[in-house]
Amino acid sequence: MPSRKTLAWASVAVVGALSFWGWSVAPDRLGTWLFTAGFPPALWAFVEVAQAGDRARERAAILDWYRTCVAWIGLMFLASLGPRLAIAVGALDPGWRPLLRQAWWLAFGISMSVWGNLLPKLMSPWQAEDEPFDWQRVHRFVGWVFTLGGFGVVLAWLALPPQSAKTASTAVVAAAAVLGVGRKLVSLASPGRGSDVPPATRGGSR
Amino acid sequence: MSSVFRALADPTRRRVLQLLRERPLTAGELAESFPLSKATMSGHFAVLREADLVDADKKGTTITYRLKISVLEDALLGFADSFGFERRRRHRRPIPPDGAIEKA
Numbered sequence A: 001m002p003s004r005k006t007l008a009w010a011s012v013a014v015v016g017a018l019s020f021w022g023w024s025v026a027p028d029r030l031g032t033w034l035f036t037a038g039f040p041p042a043l044w045a046f047v048e049v050a051q052a053g054d055r056a057r058e059r060a061a062i063l064d065w066y067r068t069c070v071a072w073i074g075l076m077f078l079a080s081l082g083p084r085l086a087i088a089v090g091a092l093d094p095g096w097r098p099l100l101r102q103a104w105w106l107a108f109g110i111s112m113s114v115w116g117n118l119l120p121k122l123m124s125p126w127q128a129e130d131e132p133f134d135w136q137r138v139h140r141f142v143g144w145v146f147t148l149g150g151f152g153v154v155l156a157w158l159a160l161p162p163q164s165a166k167t168a169s170t171a172v173v174a175a176a177a178v179l180g181v182g183r184k185l186v187s188l189a190s191p192g193r194g195s196d197v198p199p200a201t202r203g204g205s206r
Numbered sequence B: 001m002s003s004v005f006r007a008l009a010d011p012t013r014r015r016v017l018q019l020l021r022e023r024p025l026t027a028g029e030l031a032e033s034f035p036l037s038k039a040t041m042s043g044h045f046a047v048l049r050e051a052d053l054v055d056a057d058k059k060g061t062t063i064t065y066r067l068k069i070s071v072l073e074d075a076l077l078g079f080a081d082s083f084g085f086e087r088r089r090r091h092r093r094p095i096p097p098d099g100a101i102e103k104a
Helices: A006-025 A027-052 A058-089 A092-123 A125-130 A131-161 A160-191 B002-008 B011-023 B027-032 B040-049 B071-083
Strands: B054-059 B062-067
Touching: A006 A058, A006 A125, A006 B027, A006 B071, A058 A092, A092 A131, A092 B071, A125 B002, A131 A160, A131 B071, B002 B011, B002 B040, B002 B054, B002 B071, B011 B027, B011 B040, B011 B054, B011 B062, B011 B071, B027 B062
Parallel strands: none
Antiparallel strands: B054 B062
C-alpha cells in the first residue's frame, strides 16, 4: 500500500493531466480546467501550511487523513471528467452516460456520509490548543449534517428519476454546506459561549 | 467495534460521555461526579480510551479528557441511553434451604 503522500501526489498529477487533456478537447473552457487542475493541490497546500504545530502525533494523523481526502477528491474528479472526455473524443459510447452519472453520485453520497461520520473524531493541533471545544461542537454538528446529507443523496439516486435526483442531491449538498458554514459563523460570532478554555487552565487547582 | 459496544454498555461510561459532551473535563472533575473510587473510574476511562471514544491529554499530573466520538458512535450512545443495552448480568439463583429439594 503506497503512503498517503504518494496517493495525494498521484491524484494531483492525474487530475492535472486530465485537465490538460480537457483543455485540448475544449479549449474555450479554460477557467474550468484551471480550477480542476488547481483545486486538489491548493487544498493540500492549505492543509499542510495550516497544520503547523508542535503536537506531532495529532499533526501526522490529521495530515494523513487530509492527504487521503486530496486523493479521494482527485478520484472523484477523474470519475466525473474522465468518462465525459472519453465520450467527447468518441472513445466511449454516449449510452453509458446515465449509468456513469448515477454511479458517480452514489459514490459521492457514500463518501459524504463516511467523511461526515469521521469528522467529529478529528481534532487539529491548532484547534486543540487555541479553541478546543467549540470546534468540536461545530464538527459534531457538521458531521451529522453531512452523514444524513450523504444518505439523502444516495436515497435520491436510488429512488428518484435522474433529473429529480440531480436537483434533489444538489439541493442537499448546498443545504449541508450552508448549514455547516452557518454553524461555524454562529460560533465565531459568539466567542466565549460554552467553554473554549480547558478546565485545567480555567483557574483554581484540583 | 466490539470495544465500542462494550464501552457503551455501561451506564457510568455513558454518563462520562454525556458529561464530556458539555466540555472537556479533568479526571478529577469527572471522578467527583460519581460515587465511585478513583481506581474504578480509572478502569472506566481505560475502557473508553481503548474504544477510542475519548482523547486523553496529560499535562503534568492533570489528565484532561475530551470527547472523540463519530456520528455513528454518537447515535449508538443516544440509542443506548434511550433504550439501554446493559450487559445482562448473571444472577445466581438463591440457594434453596436445606431439605427444600428433597421436599419438592
